[in-house]
Amino acid sequence: MMRQAFSLLVLLVTLATAFAAPVQAQTAPPPTAPPTASQTAPQTARGSFWLQIEAQPNLAGAEERASAWQGLFSDVAGFSTGSGWYVITLGPYSEQQAADRIAELRSENLIPRDSFVSDGATYGAMFWPAGATAPLPLAPDLQATDPLAPAADTTEALTSEALTSEALTSEAGQPAPDMLTDTLPDTLTEILPDETPEEARASESLLTQTEREDLQRALMWFGFYDAKLDGSFGRGTRASMAAWQGAGGFEPTGILTTAQRAALLTTYRAEEQGFGFQTVTESEAGIEATLPLALVAFDHYEPPFVHFTARDGSETRILLLSQPGDEAALAGLYDTLQTLQIMPATGPRSLQGDSFTLRGESAGLVTEAFATTSRGMVKGWLISWNPDTTPNMDRAVSTLRASFRPIGDRALDPGLVPLTPAVKSGLLAGLEIKKPRLSRSGFYVDATGSVLTTAEAVAQCGRITLDGRTEATVAATDAANGLALLKPASPLAPPAFAAFAPGTPNTEIAVAGYSYGDMLPAPVLTYGRFAAAEGLDGGTALNRLDLAAREGDTGGPVLTASGAVAGILVPQPDKTRALPKGTAFAAPPAVLAALLQSGGVTPATAPEAAPLTPQDQIALGTAMTVLVSCWD
Template sequence: RAKEATSRFSTILTENVNIFSLDDGWYAVSLGPYDSAKAFEILNNKLGAKLISPDSFVTDGKNYGEKVWTAGSFDMTDLEKLSNNGTAEYNQNYTFDLNKDILDPSQSNNLLFSNLEELEPLEKAQFFESKLSDFYKKAVQSALFADGVYDSEIDGQYGPGTRKAINEWQIKNAYEATGFLTMSQQSELIKNYLNPLLESGLKVEKNILAGIKIPMLNIFKKPVKINPPIITYEAEPASKIKVFLISQHGDEYDLKILFNAMKDLEIIPSDGKKVLFRNSFELSGKNNELESFFTAVSSNNKVKGFGLQWPIEEDYIAKRLLVKMRLEFESIPGALRERRDANEDQNLNKYLGFELRRPTYSQSGLFIDEEAKIITQSSGLSDCPNITVNGIHKYKIVAENRGLDLALLAPQQVLKPLSFIEYTTTVPKIGEQVVLSSFPYQGKLNRSSLTEGTVRELEDLQGDKRKFRISIPVNPGDSGGGLFDLSGNFIGLHLAEPSTTNLDAQIVLKAREITKFLGEVGLSELKRSYRAEPLDLRQIDSMANRVTALISCWEQY
């Protein structure tokens, strides 16, 4: 059957025809790969022309096994030999694009060879809709909004507002009102949405240096700046839209370094989404003047992506261009930049050629519960207009005790920390070794650090027994850091004195005072720890790193 189907396909179709083996003894005959929009367009065209089987559908290919045949690669007699040879070497030279997660294979396994022709049109539309990515759903919502039938949030969630808009669009265009778009209807809707781009003049930019092929407006000529791994295009003459190509050799480690370097660039407004996935990231931001979107993917030892920045007054064209760019971004051979050494990793933002947003100052804090609330030193924070944690999440002060120099922070969105502190009621002894977990270099190391110290006195220099004194070297970001004993139990909060850099005069607020403060503001006390066995520093560092937060103060964010 595979032989018959592929022999027929390879003679009547111009697309790349492949055969993949499947675990259950079947074979998948595949066309492509394409980007998601193109795949659905080809599916509809081929079905309409009756060139492919009526039960054909779009998949991301994740459940495919080895590729055993490609059109023109060898004869069908060779395929028959391979199908009976368990030791044969197969050609698996294929890749998928940025939108490869369009379908969830775990949900489509049972439908892989089901007869979709037997489904009613509404059922078929519901099936295909369930496989759409959030991005594609946002594109549909944007198109409905542009058509004047949708006025809710563009969030990729199909609620009652989206269903109502789809119904209105279907009635307006003489379709049956089902609230679910068929593939051909989606193609028509998106095509109409993107039409203004064609009127503005569109081209495909093929940048051999970066190894990227991507649609752009004709108003973009040649690059104006190349700062590996970023190439910048500026429109001319009147538009202020900018396009950025991202290209470098590297893997998921390099992707993470690039994400950390880019998330504080001034070209990306702070109010937006900054998300790092296993092999990709998305950075977006918006303020009263401009909006930006950046994305990159790690694949085949290369990191590639793009960015778009535009002034708010050019939303109409820019947001359509963003949809077009995401749907048709293509990686071709080549990459712009190779990482040279570890020092370059740490200072990548110096190579990007853009200004960085910098906080006024940074200090440390500690997660105290599953709702990601934080305790830290309050000095100066009450005068801070914008507070973030770990450079991304917005926080606010919800309680303070000026006498203890203690502040309680809460996130302005729902968060869940990796872990939170557990304290011991055991009082440390004079001369006992302790460790401070903090961000001494104000976040430049991208993780907390441990510093070893010694308990000197069970009260502060003024005799306040709510605190104790330690001997430990300190840096500006240490304030609000957590002190732990050698069993990894939390014992106090470091309170920095700006006028005191004497390592023997460092003050710590006892854990029991923090627990008492939490009770006074209506919260549960800190979780108790009964751990008594000593841990090595690596174990303490791992535990402390999960509960220590970087707190930053910004004039504008």
């Protein structure tokens, strides 16, 4: 909100400077007549008009683009705006000359189609030509005669440098009280409230349907309006107008005056132009959306994505998502996107039946994604950007979100391009998949989803996940025995959890575990024998197993023939010795009980039962075993 207020303040000071000298000599227009161009333009450009051809979000980019345009046109000028953007223009011209010039250049395709004529009302300090401090004068044959113009401008200039964010902030870091109104010239209240509410309503009544929708669109752009663009100025639109007025220090009447409408639209168009929005109809993917083509350009197809990569150093990337599928495919895509490097781990996310939304935020990357399923197809989008180099991208996201719609009856054909070996071996459509630092096994120990695992699996982790998607934290540890108890971020409803019973020597057992980490989608059962209820040193803190386990199995449950859990598989206690192949160890239920109880879990006791069938034992082990992943 402070940024919006600052933008408006720069605009107001510019307008005040323009009108301060001649205001008393002018005759007020009739109540129903909007001010003329000469009444609303800043003094430095009175009688002058500009062709605004481009806008850039930073000075370096604007200077580079202005230099490029200078090679084509001799009258390139650049100005800063109060909203933080930098506009590139041609001019100055008279009003008629500007109209003729823009028509000529458009017909020759020499300027972008969204270029427009501006009276310069929101232009601040001049940055181009290099070293310039004021707009060039009109050429003699174009100069307009203004009998009301003063012989010289004696108004002290307020530069954009004087209106820094620090100037608008108190020592406590909060917006300074009444700063918007206290810094304005005394004549401003005579100039900018150029119409009474009755007069403003009368001039508003002359607006076309398109002009009314444009005002709503501009209010939406700046975050004041979020309803339908219908041109109807009902209660919602009036409230949005009042909020915009209040943010700029105007009286919040809910009825924009002619000057306020001009200020709102000019600032909006300057920012919008910098994004280069165009409606893209992607027939292969069956998607239509408005994309910021000044920031991205189409690159290639790689199902299920249509790739739009960054242009001109924008650090912005857009993917259109399109594939055949139902709600199950949608859920799979939801999980998959969260494994990509392009999606930071921190941020809100939601999967609700036929659609999902994801947002990830980190210091140098923000990514947002949306997808929905209908008629056997999953379609959506993903946009990512660097918030430090591309400001106001949330406005571009809002535009993309509002304009996106599936079209036709086709999704991107998976056979449109062949999958390369690189994609198959660890890349998803050219996007790097995030990999955990370490993956081990664990198993559910209660009905709320508490998980028992080894301490090494969760040591020094930035974050911990269960089965790749559920966040978890360490609730209790047993350093002496190398164990850890995890709690999910929100309660789960596991399909099965452990019931404990001591193992019996010389009986068959099985360990359920993710032997190969996250390479397989489900745990593997490894069969062996319960060798002894003691370790190699004769102590009872460990049981010895005859089992060909792998590193990924550690943390998994040791299952008896009847399905009871006889312990947890732990790493070899003495790694300075090479033990015979097939020697493994487990911590027994008696050791586990103290840790579980310290973490608020009452271990369940397994009843005596008949042996399970092999299929039932596999199903039980699969249901209770969890992939525990440690992330940096």
